[in-house]
Amino acid sequence: MSDASKVRSILENNIYCVVSTVNDDGSPWGSPVFFGFDDDVIYWRSWAESQHSKNLRQRPEAMVCVFDSHQPWGEGEGLYLHGRVEQLEDRAAVERALTVIDARSPESKQVDEFLRPNPRRIYRFVAVQAWINEDSTKDGKFIDIRREIKL
Numbered sequence: 001m002s003d004a005s006k007v008r009s010i011l012e013n014n015i016y017c018v019v020s021t022v023n024d025d026g027s028p029w030g031s032p033v034f035f036g037f038d039d040d041v042i043y044w045r046s047w048a049e050s051q052h053s054k055n056l057r058q059r060p061e062a063m064v065c066v067f068d069s070h071q072p073w074g075e076g077e078g079l080y081l082h083g084r085v086e087q088l089e090d091r092a093a094v095e096r097a098l099t100v101i102d103a104r105s106p107e108s109k110q111v112d113e114f115l116r117p118n119p120r121r122i123y124r125f126v127a128v129q130a131w132i133n134e135d136s137t138k139d140g141k142f143i144d145i146r147r148e149i150k151l
Contacts, residue, residue: 003149006132010066010079011037015104019044019085019125020063021055029055035066036101040151042081042125043097045114053121056085064125076133080146083127091115097122127151 001009020030031052033044042064046053056062062085067078088094095111101122102108114122131146 003132006077007079007130007149010068010077010132011042014066014068017042017044017064017066019052020065021052022059022061023051023055024058034101034105036097036104038100040126041100042127043101044123044125045098045101045109045120046123048087048119048121053087053123056087056123060085062125064127074135074142078133080131080133081125081127082129083125085123085125088122088124089115093124094122097124 015034016032017035018030018032020028023029029051031046031050033046033052035042035044037043052062062083064081064083065078066081067076071077088097091111094114098109098111098114112118114120128151130149130151132149134145134147136143136145
């Protein structure tokens, strides 16, 4: 399977990702979020005052990990993405993102729910680096490695 096919499969077969950000004191913060994706973009909906949302307003860089925690031991596949996040403010951009997210969600939302003065927002993540995990051995022992892939 090509890297592009593997990435697509991981994204299509999972509905949650973990968004990792950095708090003001430098400590890490991880947040599982329901996501939608389109081409090279991942979108999610969040409360504007959640910790990861606050962190992203200060530092718009994040790691996003997508994986299926129900896979049998030793068979797990994961996608690791490093990139930039923007909070969407434009009505047309929010509408486009909601279309992508709602295609995977059991409930549809209205655009106005994610625009000021309402408390929730849509976030757009664009990866600049990506890795997938692979099996390897070191000194005859199994190890799980990350291999960088082209975006």
